[in-house]
Amino acid sequence: MRILVTGGAGFIGSAVIRHLLAHTDHSVVNVDCLTYAGNLRTLAAVDANPRYAFEKVNICDAGDLKEVFERCKPDSVMHLAAESHVDRSIDGPSAFIQTNVVGTYTLLETARQHWLSLLPRDKERFRFLHVSTDEVYGSLGPEGLFTEQSPYDPSSPYSASKAAADHLGRAWHRTYGLPVLITNCSNNYGPFQYPEKLIPLTITNALAGKPLPVYGQGQNVRDWLFVDDHARALITVLERGMIGETYNIGGNSERRNIDVVRTICLLMDELRPGEPQGPHERLIRFVADRPGHDHRYAMDATKLHRVLGWTPVETFESGLRKTVEWYLANDEWCRQVVADRYAGERLGLRV
Secondary structure (H helix, E strand, O other): OEEEEEOOOOHHHHHHHHHHHHHOOOEEEEEOOOOOOOOHHHHOOOOOOOOEEEEOOOOOOHHHHHHHHHHHOOOEEEEOOOOOOHHHHHHOOHHHHHHHHHHHHHHHHHHHHHHHOOOHHHHHHOEEEEEEEHHHHOOOOOOOOEOOOOOOOOOOHHHHHHHHHHHHHHHHHHHHOOOEEEEEEOEEEOOOOOOOOHHHHHHHHHHHOOOEEEEOOOOOEEEEEEHHHHHHHHHHHHHHOOOOOEEEEOOOOEEEHHHHHHHHHHHHHHHOOOOOOOOHHHHEEEEOOOOOOOOEOOEOOHHHHHHHOOOOOOOHHHHHHHHHHHHHHOHHHHHHHHOOOOOOOOOOOOO
């Protein structure tokens, strides 16, 4: 297939593209407008691949998007472009509504017009995979898991915008017949993640001897999914998923935030012994909690395993070790990506 991937210069999108080019025969058109979290350095390893092309286009721009579809003639779309940081959505929700809602609408409409223009055989094989988050389901209590039937109950501007995008995807399938599939995933982590999220921020701050901020008392629970496992799951759903269906993707690795940070500290002590800031746990600082902070997320990925045979390869322990080792070996990448864009400051308190 020729697959159009939106947001391909971001954390998850770049992992998907690297996996597609390394492990399949598909070709890729990467559509990304290169916001602060999008960086082509994440794709340096595939830049010269003849099956890869990059288009600097904003998904909200219908005219530019139409030109890309007409020129590249994709067989499928994997829609990952999104504003995704909850704290930033609290400080500035407008960008989240624009990209996640208006951008998704624009992409769906452009894809629909393209799909309608295809020959019957090509029309039948076309797919539109919309990639979403577990946060649309809201917050769990101490027990239970989110399933594909869980009601939507978003808490933040980010999760509300993604919930709206999910509803648009389903509506374009049910109303217009566009062959849409939807995935909802748990918290991702791994190499190339922009250092504003919990795991990369903790690693990079520990490297620099800076405080390691933990919201509240660190009791919030997340289900952690290694990004390469997520990439495999998305490609599996694109290739073999049933049109109109939703698939939850989880790592089966629930951890309290404080336990994640402490585990990173122990890995840093092991991998960087003798540093003056060690033991790194001394750098932990409890800070004001995030407004509307969901207590717990946990995904039931039984359907994806039972129907399509996907299971995560990495445990949390193996994936986190790989992640810490990668950041230690690629400190210069972090400095280049963050330069003049983000200094690790606290976000999400403008309420």
